[in-house]
Amino acid sequence: MKISLKWLAKYIDLRDLAQQPDKISELLTQGGLEVEGITDQGASLKNVVVAKILEKEKHPQADNLTLCKVSTGNETHQIVCGAKNHKAGDIAVLALPGAVLPGNFEIKISKIRGIESQGMLCSEKELGIAAQSEGIMILPESAPVGEPFSKYAHLDDVLFDIKVTPNRADCLSHLGLARELCSLLGRSLEFPTIPAADGRESTKKLVRLSVEDTDRCPRYAGRAVMNVKVGPSPEWLKKSLEAVGLRSINNVVDVTNYVMMELGQPLHAFDLEKVEGKHVVVRPSQPGETMVALDDRELKFDGSELVICDAKRPIALAGVMGSKESGVTDSTKDIFVESAYFVPWTVRRTSRLHGMDSDSSYRFCRGIDPDQVVVALNRACQLLSEVAQGQVCSDHHDHYPRPLVRPRIEIDLKYIGARLGIPIEGVEAKRLLERVGCDVSGSGQKLLVNPPAYRGDLKLAEDLGEEILRLKGYHNIPETIPAVTKDPTPHHRQFDLEEKLSRDLRSLGVSQAVNLSFLSSDFQKKVLGDEAGEKKEWGLTYKAKPVFLKNPLNQDLNAMRLSILPGLLKNLAFNVRHGNKSGRLFEIGPVFWAEQRDDLQGPRPYSEEARLGIVLWGENEANWIKSSGVPLVYRIKGILESLLDQWGLRSYQFDPLKTAASFLHPGQSGRIFAEGKSIGIFGTLHPGLLQALEVDVEAVGVEISLEGLFAGQPRVSKMKPLPKFPSVTRDVAFLADRGLAAADIKKELLKGAGALAVQCECFDVFEGKGVPQDKKSLAFRLVYLDPQKTLSDDEVNATHKKAVDGAVSKLGVSVR
Numbered sequence: 001m002k003i004s005l006k007w008l009a010k011y012i013d014l015r016d017l018a019q020q021p022d023k024i025s026e027l028l029t030q031g032g033l034e035v036e037g038i039t040d041q042g043a044s045l046k047n048v049v050v051a052k053i054l055e056k057e058k059h060p061q062a063d064n065l066t067l068c069k070v071s072t073g074n075e076t077h078q079i080v081c082g083a084k085n086h087k088a089g090d091i092a093v094l095a096l097p098g099a100v101l102p103g104n105f106e107i108k109i110s111k112i113r114g115i116e117s118q119g120m121l122c123s124e125k126e127l128g129i130a131a132q133s134e135g136i137m138i139l140p141e142s143a144p145v146g147e148p149f150s151k152y153a154h155l156d157d158v159l160f161d162i163k164v165t166p167n168r169a170d171c172l173s174h175l176g177l178a179r180e181l182c183s184l185l186g187r188s189l190e191f192p193t194i195p196a197a198d199g200r201e202s203t204k205k206l207v208r209l210s211v212e213d214t215d216r217c218p219r220y221a222g223r224a225v226m227n228v229k230v231g232p233s234p235e236w237l238k239k240s241l242e243a244v245g246l247r248s249i250n251n252v253v254d255v256t257n258y259v260m261m262e263l264g265q266p267l268h269a270f271d272l273e274k275v276e277g278k279h280v281v282v283r284p285s286q287p288g289e290t291m292v293a294l295d296d297r298e299l300k301f302d303g304s305e306l307v308i309c310d311a312k313r314p315i316a317l318a319g320v321m322g323s324k325e326s327g328v329t330d331s332t333k334d335i336f337v338e339s340a341y342f343v344p345w346t347v348r349r350t351s352r353l354h355g356m357d358s359d360s361s362y363r364f365c366r367g368i369d370p371d372q373v374v375v376a377l378n379r380a381c382q383l384l385s386e387v388a389q390g391q392v393c394s395d396h397h398d399h400y401p402r403p404l405v406r407p408r409i410e411i412d413l414k415y416i417g418a419r420l421g422i423p424i425e426g427v428e429a430k431r432l433l434e435r436v437g438c439d440v441s442g443s444g445q446k447l448l449v450n451p452p453a454y455r456g457d458l459k460l461a462e463d464l465g466e467e468i469l470r471l472k473g474y475h476n477i478p479e480t481i482p483a484v485t486k487d488p489t490p491h492h493r494q495f496d497l498e499e500k501l502s503r504d505l506r507s508l509g510v511s512q513a514v515n516l517s518f519l520s521s522d523f524q525k526k527v528l529g530d531e532a533g534e535k536k537e538w539g540l541t542y543k544a545k546p547v548f549l550k551n552p553l554n555q556d557l558n559a560m561r562l563s564i565l566p567g568l569l570k571n572l573a574f575n576v577r578h579g580n581k582s583g584r585l586f587e588i589g590p591v592f593w594a595e596q597r598d599d600l601q602g603p604r605p606y607s608e609e610a611r612l613g614i615v616l617w618g619e620n621e622a623n624w625i626k627s628s629g630v631p632l633v634y635r636i637k638g639i640l641e642s643l644l645d646q647w648g649l650r651s652y653q654f655d656p657l658k659t660a661a662s663f664l665h666p667g668q669s670g671r672i673f674a675e676g677k678s679i680g681i682f683g684t685l686h687p688g689l690l691q692a693l694e695v696d697v698e699a700v701g702v703e704i705s706l707e708g709l710f711a712g713q714p715r716v717s718k719m720k721p722l723p724k725f726p727s728v729t730r731d732v733a734f735l736a737d738r739g740l741a742a743a744d745i746k747k748e749l750l751k752g753a754g755a756l757a758v759q760c761e762c763f764d765v766f767e768g769k770g771v772p773q774d775k776k777s778l779a780f781r782l783v784y785l786d787p788q789k790t791l792s793d794d795e796v797n798a799t800h801k802k803a804v805d806g807a808v809s810k811l812g813v814s815v816r
Helices: 021-028 041-045 172-187 235-243 251-262 345-356 359-366 370-387 413-418 424-435 460-474 493-507 521-528 564-578 633-644 689-691 742-756 795-813
Strands: 002-004 034-041 048-058 067-072 074-081 090-095 108-110 115-117 158-163 208-211 219-226 267-271 279-284 290-292 298-300 304-307 314-317 335-341 398-399 407-413 441-445 444-451 533-535 541-542 582-596 606-617 652-656 662-672 677-685 697-707 728-737 757-766 775-784
Touching: 002 172, 002 235, 002 251, 002 521, 021 172, 034 041, 041 158, 041 314, 048 460, 067 742, 074 115, 074 424, 090 689, 158 208, 208 219, 208 398, 235 251, 251 267, 251 359, 251 370, 267 314, 267 413, 279 335, 304 345, 304 582, 314 398, 335 370, 345 359, 407 413, 407 460, 413 424, 424 441, 424 444, 424 460, 493 582, 493 606, 493 633, 493 795, 541 697, 564 582, 606 677, 633 652, 633 662, 633 677, 652 742, 662 697, 662 728, 677 689, 728 795, 742 757, 742 775, 742 795, 775 795
Parallel strands: 208 279
Antiparallel strands: 002 158, 034 158, 048 067, 048 090, 067 074, 108 115, 219 335, 219 398, 267 335, 279 304, 290 298, 304 314, 407 444, 441 444, 533 541, 582 606, 606 697, 652 662, 662 677, 677 697, 728 775, 757 775
């Protein structure tokens, strides 16, 4: 939020700090309000002054240039000028040598066509205050010659860009920030007196008010202002709003915006002639009602919104935006100014529901001061009488049937001191809390505190303790090393295992991704298809209907994820679109679903499961890296084998899926079967899915249940001594049906060889010349070892023959 130093100075004496904005910035930052930037408007107009053209003559060497004598009060300067719209006696703007104009254009003494020019007469465009201009800027005759132009044009302000935390809604205004500086500096706050309205008309006779929902609108006030003259705002009002980033519209709307930036209270002005029946009603919307907002958006209500209506239709969405039909225009004569307190949650819900954000909703969502409602209303009416010559009605509506009362907070300073690490004296605590507007009673170590209405963040004794420390200064806390009297709490097993899994995958060359747990339900269905129910073969659960959010940030984040893969596929598609044609990503996180069993009564309970997802895509095409030609599905299989080996799983295999996943290639996918159960699936992503995602490279995916992977973890590594006796290797090649898995042959070989076979690996697969079309050749290497003795050839040959014969008889393969 932008804050003007000149505006602040109206409410607090800052003369000693006016030339030291950095100190103000440091003070606010130390107090918990981070200053993200400081803009000194006058710095860009340094050495730019108001000047008078004394003489204008033709340039002796150029027909299109003039030679002027220009006075800045004490000195006369010779200026060469190319503009045509000036004459002797005009008041203009002169940039003297040393000035740096927008665009980093430095003014120097220079010769133009042989004549020295000691500066430049400037246009609005050159000064950066207009997008286009013709000729130099001519000022009124009353402009003081010699005065810095920044001061004359009210461009000598210092602007602070402040990051206001959500709990400090009281600082979303100049008065609120001035109040904050007063508490930090121990100074008094000054606010102009608002004179009582002395109009002849009565608001209560002109406008009827009905508030039907006092729970969501505890306080609603309004006052009529008659015979306003809508038109441009005076220069001071325009400059004030432009300084804080608001655009001037007309004097009536500008006043409501000015008061909002001054006091933090959003206001709205209705054209009274357009309020049907002169009846203002605050009520819930009716399903199907519509309204065209000021930004031309047509809104359709569902019955949950709080709206401001007249006798026939909605004329404003409470706390968010008014309607175009009831807005102030150039022809408006009479207005009704609204000032209200809406509870934060109803404005926040409405704003999100319709995707509408405004300066008003920003403040209402964080909570405003209900005691400021009438003050802001009177302030706006005072300004309307000044800048729009309006006749303010003598009375006003103020519907406040149940005034909000803040509960008093009991604070034990001994307890607070123990939490803060420093002793707090009762007298000091009372003095500091009174500086922020608290009503404090009691003495000693026990105080009773009533926070002001504008400090909605002060709700607990701990909040008051933080406030005491903030005002005392965080830098005053002595640095002490806390005593450690207990052993640190050990990490949760799940956390430790997930960290280890992350480290192991990164060591295998896979980068970690972190995605939100919610996503678009439409995109999720696009990826997963209609997979539903528990897939025992996969070891995973997929549900057709996800858990939907009641108040999503937007429709792209409206459901909890059923799988890790959709989020990773978004990452994949994003990388490919931006030219990264190869990569490896993994994510560890939870998935969610709602139970849908018929035996469940009442609300459906939700289930959650931790999973691992991996995606690989593309081929690294760097000039110094040769393509291996290995299909990606084998690469992901290799990564999984390395991972499962690192985790000490004694037996695992990869089997083809009997029930293919719709998002995987039916011929290039399988399940991961480890230690007697399925723990996940892997495979090439379906070409149709990749085409829908506009991905033009091959990609593979993996999803594993961490419950299955983490079973029996962490496992202690067991060490064995190196064998004393040599091992013997035997190779064998089989002709097998194409559909037969190498794992099945390996299983039979190990079973037939018994304890003497310590290793069996498939090291070659061949299809082609010399091999029947429906067959494939699979070559295996077996390693035999007896830890008690050296094996003889006869023993090895007999064992090897038994293993080979068993595979041939059980699987119908033949030895090549």
